[in-house]
Amino acid sequence: MIEQLFDPKSNFRQIGLKRFGDEAVPMLIEALEDPRTATTVFPEGEVISLDPQSPFERIVKLLSPYESEDTIEPLAGFLKNKNPRFRAKAAFAIGRLGSPIGIAPMLKALSDEEEDVRSQAIFGIGGVEKRDQRTQRFLDGVFPALAKSLDNTPSAVTSVMHPLADVLFSIDPERASEVMASVNYLNLENNRLRYFLSAFNKAQKPVPLVLLLPLLEDLRPLRKRNPQLATYEEALVSYAHNPDSKAEERIRQDLDDEYVQLGALRALAVLAGVTEIPESFEVEEPRKFPLPMQYYWWVKDYHLHVWNDGIGSFLLQRTPGQVRMTIKALKHCGAVDKAANLEEIALSLGLGELLSNEWNHLYETLDEKGNQAIDVAQKAYNEIDDEDYDLLLARYVLKNIEAFGGQNLKSKADNDHSATKKDSP
Numbered sequence: 001m002i003e004q005l006f007d008p009k010s011n012f013r014q015i016g017l018k019r020f021g022d023e024a025v026p027m028l029i030e031a032l033e034d035p036r037t038a039t040t041v042f043p044e045g046e047v048i049s050l051d052p053q054s055p056f057e058r059i060v061k062l063l064s065p066y067e068s069e070d071t072i073e074p075l076a077g078f079l080k081n082k083n084p085r086f087r088a089k090a091a092f093a094i095g096r097l098g099s100p101i102g103i104a105p106m107l108k109a110l111s112d113e114e115e116d117v118r119s120q121a122i123f124g125i126g127g128v129e130k131r132d133q134r135t136q137r138f139l140d141g142v143f144p145a146l147a148k149s150l151d152n153t154p155s156a157v158t159s160v161m162h163p164l165a166d167v168l169f170s171i172d173p174e175r176a177s178e179v180m181a182s183v184n185y186l187n188l189e190n191n192r193l194r195y196f197l198s199a200f201n202k203a204q205k206p207v208p209l210v211l212l213l214p215l216l217e218d219l220r221p222l223r224k225r226n227p228q229l230a231t232y233e234e235a236l237v238s239y240a241h242n243p244d245s246k247a248e249e250r251i252r253q254d255l256d257d258e259y260v261q262l263g264a265l266r267a268l269a270v271l272a273g274v275t276e277i278p279e280s281f282e283v284e285e286p287r288k289f290p291l292p293m294q295y296y297w298w299v300k301d302y303h304l305h306v307w308n309d310g311i312g313s314f315l316l317q318r319t320p321g322q323v324r325m326t327i328k329a330l331k332h333c334g335a336v337d338k339a340a341n342l343e344e345i346a347l348s349l350g351l352g353e354l355l356s357n358e359w360n361h362l363y364e365t366l367d368e369k370g371n372q373a374i375d376v377a378q379k380a381y382n383e384i385d386d387e388d389y390d391l392l393l394a395r396y397v398l399k400n401i402e403a404f405g406g407q408n409l410k411s412k413a414d415n416d417h418s419a420t421k422k423d424s425p
Contacts, residue, residue: 290400299389334392335387
């Protein structure tokens with residue numbers, strides 16, 4: 001069985017270790033310690049491109065469900081491997097275990113000369129889901145090295161590839177805020193400024209105004225080009241999290257600016273008290289929530305479905321009632337053309353008053369004409385370019401602010417003023 005790991009012609013997906021349960025771990029550790037594992041890379045083209053390209057990567061993938069601390073020592077040996085891809089895989093695997101035993105290996109990985117190794121170490125640490133005394137000791141142990149990584153300038157910058165700031169805030173929001181609230185990191189020369197501000201915003205931690213206000217002034221003239229546009233929007237949201245008396249007035253000035261109105265809308269929602277909107281799958285019984293929030297969820301659901309898999313996939317996985325709800329939600333949120341597009345294709349396929357099982361059967365047995373109709377609908381959908389979901393939903397939240405847990409800004413200002421007067425001596 002283990003020999004199959006070293007055979008590029010063996011079907012990796014059919015290596016049957018599941019039946020061994022936890023007993024598979026010692027077998028895989030033994031395979032890790034096999035001298036061939038440290039040097040073998042399969043010849044290009046001999047395995048499926050998405051499958052692991054070496055015995056080592058196969059072993060790491062097979063070990064991932066077990067989360068065994070016994071794997072840390074053998075994996076740590078691969079942090080010395082000449083192949084940076086091996087070092088990166090080992091760093092990720094050790095990091096996600098979140099064990100105090102892994103602190104020393106992770107410190108080594110976080111100081112690796114290769115950027116990808118350091119990034120995968122950060123990814124692994126960010127993947128620690130279980131939080132208890134044991135994992136917290138690990139996270140506290142690697143925090144200083146992570147904070148030191150703030151001084152490394154990555155070659156390519158995206159929130160996906162460089163989640164460093166988010167990871168720091170997830171470990172200890174207070175310490176992260178203290179470390180990052182510095183002109184050393186919150187400045188225009190930092191090509192990760194957008195993601196640093198975003199991390200403050202997601203953690204709902206204030207950026208000191210002494211740093212933020214100059215940033216807003218410097219970013220505003222640059223807002224018509226990326227990445228400064230997105231950075232300026234995050235700075236507006238940061239301003240809403242730590243407002244002064246002029247915040248609402250200054251943010252409203254950007255509502256008519258086509259470049260940054262999304263950031264202004266997001267910021268006004270934060271000012272009104274909407275700091276975070278839960279995802280539908282994060283709450284129990286979504287139907288008990290206000291209807292505007294349900295509409296919001298249905299529009300997001302439709303957008304993600306169509307973005308990832310197309311209209312056809314959405315229709316296959318939703319009942320007639322859910323399709324009707326989505327059409328209604330799209331109309332309420334202002335996406336009237338996309339609502340008409342979905343309604344037309346649903347009716348052409350016979351949505352009518354079909355029951356769920358009849359609808360699924362109808363869709364699954366579509367003829368060529370029906371598939372062509374879906375293709376036409378998808379093409380028409382793609383050509384609707386004046387209904388931006390993010391913008392429409394941001395406006396919708398502000399219009400229905402109380403349904404999302406916020407408060408009308410005028411009412412909020414009056415209440416804040418009353419509270420201030422009440423607290424005054």
